Amino acid sequence: MGFMIITSVDIYKYALPLTGPFSVGGQPLSQRQGYLIHLMSGQEIEGFGDVSPLPGLSEESLQEALDQLLALKRNLPHASIPAGIERLNGKLDDWFNDLALMPSVRFGVESALLHLIAQSKSVSLSKLLSSKASDSVRIHGLLSGSKEQVIQDTLNLIDQGFTAFKLKVGSDRIEEDIDKVRTLNAVLSGRALVHADANQAWDLNQALYFGREVGCASITYIEEPFADITQIPEFYDQTLIPVALDESLKTHKLDDLKSIDGLEMLILKPTLLGGIEKTWQILSQARRFGWGVGISSAFESGVGLITLAQLSAASHLKSSAGLDTLKWFKTDLLREKFPLEKGKVNTTRGVIRSADLDFNLLERII
Template sequence: MIIKEASLIPFSLKLNSTFKNSKSNFSNRNGLILKLVDESGNSAYGECSPLEGFSKESLQDAEKELHDFCKDVINKSNENFFNLSYSTSVNFCIEQAFHSLLLQHNFELKSYYQQSKKIKVNAVIGLTNIEEAINLISQKINLGYDTIKLKVGRENPYDDFLLIEKVREIFGNEIKIRLDANQKWNCDEAIEYLLNLEQFNIEYIEEPSSSFCSNLKTADSTNIQVALDESLTDFQTAQEFITDSSINFFVLKPMMFGFEKTLKLIELTESINKFVIISSSFESAIGKSGLVFLAAQTKHNYAHGLDTSEYFVNDNCEDFYKPNNSFINFDINKYPPKFIL
């Protein structure tokens, strides 16, 4: 397979409203789409959209790397498309596009992956007031969702408590509640708050504390499962935490690791009976399609964080993986989708 064309398409997507968590606010997503065309005329796409406040590289840095790649790759074969040394969002972009080309060339390769899966997704409720949060949860439940992730870490922790109490009071134990504190609390605060929340049957809480050691101590001090997200700063660190810690849930934003290394981390967790949750960092429909592929490779039935379609005023192309009744249907024979930009 020889690459004959490589080009970049910038995009800027506006969110319907500003999304708030305990660390940052953002109202739009900017990024780049890489388009590769091989000698047979097959087209494939990858997305690069580093998330400010999380990714180490800026979009400007990533754009320079991708421009260099586009110049270097023309008329090259596929030997060096994996194990790349670019920044992680660029690696994800190139690997997603190249992987999509490979699947179009080598139909036998598809048999290596999960053929089909109904991927369960959770709804996400940002740091809003109790009345609005309850209204949003009710809408999601009416659409078939039974796993709700609540952003917590309000200035007054009692407001978090009141919201969770109200959710259980209104919706009962039929729904699963996840929490995400985005490292808002120190260790002592996290333990104190979570001991008060144990009564509400929380599935897990993401990153309650400000360091890995604090999160580990928190996990050992409460009956609520702790999940890691921001603590997973690079591939090697993630490997070590998965292998050596008592943590069971690992929330991966593939844009932070690259496409291939996310696959490797999924394989590692599966081998030791732990769980990767694939989480969107508000990618466009193109980046999201890669996340759906990755989520389909997990063997568990926990919900993934892929319910982002409705957040955008307009996407850059058709979203082939919108949830239906809280599930995304994945079929390897329909991957990659036929995007039109």
């Protein structure tokens, strides 16, 4: 028997300008485009989800995502939501099995459904998923740019209460990346943790040079130093720097990774991996294998970030979350500022309502 009935589905388009052009997977971005899916059950219960495939990393295009959303707009009204889908134990997969939803669409639809259920129970999304969910999530500050910019941003974020940082590396000028790490550690003087992210930009020899020069005491781990995961043991053996995987998780099963020495961390982006339920299942499997896990943004709007923070709070993760991305947006869909304070996101509320959104930035798709 269905738990709730979906009475209406609306789709909205957004295009949010960024503070400056930057590149993702070799594709320049000057604005972040995506869609919101809005589900209603009755006159008052509602749920929103962010569907925003990331050019350069997502397998699907905006148009492909929209095509699936329009199909859902036709087919979901009057559908019964299966009871217990918030347990994330496979019922969502069973329900959507015949639809072959693309990763970003799956994330957005699941977000809207779970927010809908959470609102019906008068709880936050995090408390819906886990009664013992934390009330806040620690965020690591995202650092990139010149050495001077990195240091200035670090000092500002330290003043704001941040205690963890991710430094973007992977340029052709490895010496500059090494200098950034050394200078950053000198500025922090042990006040915060630092990890690096190379986005598969180097080959093994370049990564080894970087690792030997900065030393294993300077960073807690490095994300995706190179594309060939079979080289991780050699890198770890020669540098003692643990490795985290992010992009590689789209193409490699966890069972194929469990014997890789030096792999200690997984960075999970639900928009790229295929939704909340799949991310939850990967998280559970990663714990069995003894890996650390972090939840991270794929540059979603504030609507998506709220959901990711709620998921992280429900997951009881020790690692900081990668949600410090709204600073690259000139404006956001949320009327009120994203609840980030002193390096943490408050997750006690965590249900998005129409009144929370700036509909001047949204275009309803008929």
